[in-house]
Amino acid sequence: MLDKTQIAKRIAREVKNGQYINLGIGIPTLVANYIPDNLEVVLQSENGLLGIGPFPTEDKIDPDLINAGKQTITVVKGSALFNSADSFAMIRGGHVHLTILGAMEVSENGDIANWKIPGKMVKGMGGAMDLVASAENIIVAMQHCSKDGQSKLLKECSLPITGIKCVKKIVTDLAVLDVLPGGGFKLLERAPGVTVKEIISKTDGKLLVEGEIPEMVFD
Amino acid sequence: MITKTVTNAAEAVKDVFSDSVLMFGGFGLCGIPENCIQALLQKDLHGLTCISNNAGVDDFGIGLMLKKRMVKKMISSYVGENAEFERQLLSGELEVDLIPQGTLAERIRAGGAGIPAFFTPAGVGTEVAEGKEIREFDGKMYLMEKGLIADFAFVKAWKGDTAGNLIFKGTARNFNPMMATAGKITIAEVEELVPAGQLDPNHIHTPGIYVQRIFQGEDYEKRIEQRTVSKG
Numbered sequence: 217m218l219d220k221t222q223i224a225k226r227i228a229r230e231v232k233n234g235q236y237i238n239l240g241i242g243i244p245t246l247v248a249n250y251i252p253d254n255l256e257v258v259l260q261s262e263n264g265l266l267g268i269g270p271f272p273t274e275d276k277i278d279p280d281l282i283n284a285g286k287q288t289i290t291v292v293k294g295s296a297l298f299n300s301a302d303s304f305a306m307i308r309g310g311h312v313h314l315t316i317l318g319a320m321e322v323s324e325n326g327d328i329a330n331w332k333i334p335g336k337m338v339k340g341m342g343g344a345m346d347l348v349a350s351a352e353n354i355i356v357a358m359q360h361c362s363k364d365g366q367s368k369l370l371k372e373c374s375l376p377i378t379g380i381k382c383v384k385k386i387v388t389d390l391a392v393l394d395v396l397p398g399g400g401f402k403l404l405e406r407a408p409g410v411t412v413k414e415i416i417s418k419t420d421g422k423l424l425v426e427g428e429i430p431e432m433v434f435d
Numbered sequence: 436m437i438t439k440t441v442t443n444a445a446e447a448v449k450d451v452f453s454d455s456v457l458m459f460g461g462f463g464l465c466g467i468p469e470n471c472i473q474a475l476l477q478k479d480l481h482g483l484t485c486i487s488n489n490a491g492v493d494d495f496g497i498g499l500m501l502k503k504r505m506v507k508k509m510i511s512s513y514v515g516e517n518a519e520f521e522r523q524l525l526s527g528e529l530e531v532d533l534i535p536q537g538t539l540a541e542r543i544r545a546g547g548a549g550i551p552a553f554f555t556p557a558g559v560g561t562e563v564a565e566g567k568e569i570r571e572f573d574g575k576m577y578l579m580e581k582g583l584i585a586d587f588a589f590v591k592a593w594k595g596d597t598a599g600n601l602i603f604k605g606t607a608r609n610f611n612p613m614m615a616t617a618g619k620i621t622i623a624e625v626e627e628l629v630p631a632g633q634l635d636p637n638h639i640h641t642p643g644i645y646v647q648r649i650f651q652g653e654d655y656e657k658r659i660e661q662r663t664v665s666k667g
Contacts (some may be wrong), residue, residue: 262536263462264606271665279465279657280593280605286463286516286660297605299612299640300462300488301544304537308555327560338524338531339515345563346537349556380560 218389218407222434223357225250226405227316227387230355236260238307238347240317241285243357247316260312262303262343267295284343304343308350315351317344319358319383321373324421326383326395328356329375341378348379360388360418367420369393369401391415392432393423400424405432436631439599439623439649444474447622447648451475451587454482454507458543458588458614459497462488463516463660466607467496468589470624470652476503486510486543486585488536488610490520495658501529510583512536516660535563538580540613546582547616547645554579588618591652592641595625596634599643608640615645624652 218226224246231237231251238260239245248259248268259268261283268283269290276290283289291297306312321329328348331341348354361367369386386393392405400422406415406429416423441447448471451457461467476499483506490509491498498517500506508530514520523529534542535557545553554577558564568579590611593604601623603611615621623641628651 261606263465263609271663273666274664277659277662277664278605279659280607282463282465282606282659282661284462286465287663288659288661289663297608299603299608300536300540300610301613304540308537308541308557335525338521338533340511340513340533341535341563342513343536345535345561346555346557349559377561 217410218432221246223387223389225434226392226432227355227357228252230385231255231257231314233257235313236266236311237314237316238262238312238351240315240344242318244316244318245285260303260306261289262300262307262347264298264300264303265291265295267292269295304346307343307346310350310352312351314353314355315347316355316357317347319356319368321368321370321375322356322358322383322386322395323370323373324395324401325399326381327373328378328383329373331378332376334376344378348382351382354383355385355387356383357387360390360415367418369419369421371421390418396424402426403429405430407432408434436598437643438597439643439646440597440628441648441650443650444470444624444652445477447471447624447650448474448478451478451480453480455586456484456486458585458618459485459487460590460609460611460614461496462606462609464492464496464658466591466603466609466611467491468591468622468624469655471589471622472496472499475505476500480505482507484508484510486583488512488539490514490517492516492660493519495656508532510534510539512539540610542580542583543610543613543617546584547613550582552579552581584617584619585614586619588614588621590615590621590623590641592623592625594627594629594634595623595649596629596631596643597649598631599623599646599649600631600634600639601625601641601646602634602638603640612641615641620647621645622647623649625649626652626655
């Protein structure tokens with residue numbers, strides 16, 4: 217099984233040179249720490265920044281400089297600041313290449329649910345609906361099963377949908393899977409020590425398993 | 436040059452009335468009009484509709500207005516940091532319209548720019564699309580969203596001049612520039628107010644035409660929600 221750091225490390229391998237990337241809150245934020253140094257990428261924060269830098273040292277904290285998770289941050293050289301309408305113009309206009317975000321459920325046709333639990337959680341969707349409606353590539357970071365053991369990779373989402381037919385890839389604590397264009401999950405890799413059988417038993421949606429499934433390797 | 440200066444927050448908000456529609460700039464607690472919120476709290480107001488990306492926290496920002504039961508309805512994208520909000524919402528005391536963040540920003544931009552409605556893909560196939568016109572353009576589905584305006588828009592800038600020109604700093608810009616355009620009366624509070632002519636026109640983010648009143652705020656707390664540091 218992968219821990220959160222390993223999920224972030226595995227997703228970082230999907231990042232390509234020259235990409236503008238939006239990272240969601242939680243595990244996706246950690247991905248920034250593992251993007252190889254030889255890649256030139258720019259991280260977008262939907263509250264109005266291209267070029268997110270590391271957290272500041274105590275003496276450099278600026279309350280006027282936060283990320284979308286409301287954390288204090290710094291900016292990198294060559295960064296740009298803008299308003300929220302411009303920020304979502306670059307998202308809606310397809311200028312942001314890659315969106316990495318968390319999810320509560322993903323369906324076999326790529327629907328994602330991550331914003332609401334009726335009667336319980338009413339925090340709101342923030343920028344998630346705009347992001348999933350427009351990004352050309354969307355990778356989801358999540359646990360394979362909920363805390364009570366229910367699969368989060370489903371035939372259809374049971375929770376209110378955030379976006380339809382948009383997720384391209386999923387990295388869970390158990391596996392890496394593609395969402396096939398015609399529907400269905402395709403198993404690509406399994407976490408160290410996790411069997412294909414376990415992944416099959418914990419995936420409710422249609423799952424395609426072809427040939428030997430390699431085990432992920434971490435440094 | 437037309438002078439927009441008022442002496443303080445109390446004078447700036449003097450004619451805000453109950454049941455009015457208000458916009459508040461800010462993302463989380465970053466770039467919120469702290470002085471105007473404090474001045475509004477001193478007034479006997481109720482039935483307000485507040486348009487703001489977030490709803491503050493329990494003891495700061497718009498959260499204080501919720502606690503005083505001044506707010507009838509919130510129009511926001513994310514309200515996760517406010518337990519009182521969640522309580523009032525789940526108990527039915529408070530109405531809320533949750534709107535995708537980009538749609539909210541664009542609705543305000545459109546409202547201020549005289550655009551009554553536009554099409555966006557955000558929310559297609561979700562409950563956000565319920566009751567809205569859906570149309571296909573070049574093989575992709577979009578839903579219609581309407582422009583938003585307000586009786587009063589409250590914005591916070593870093594620097595401003597007496598003509599109402601504004602410059603924002605860092606990510607405290609966020610929703611402030613669009614909201615400035617969408618208020619019938621836009622009230623700007625700034626950290627530093629200078630005479631017209633002292634700001635470089637090349638650096639103005641919001642031209643003074645959108646601002647009806649401006650004053651220099653005081654005692655900015657600029658509360659940080661998530662204080663994250665690196666060891667360096």
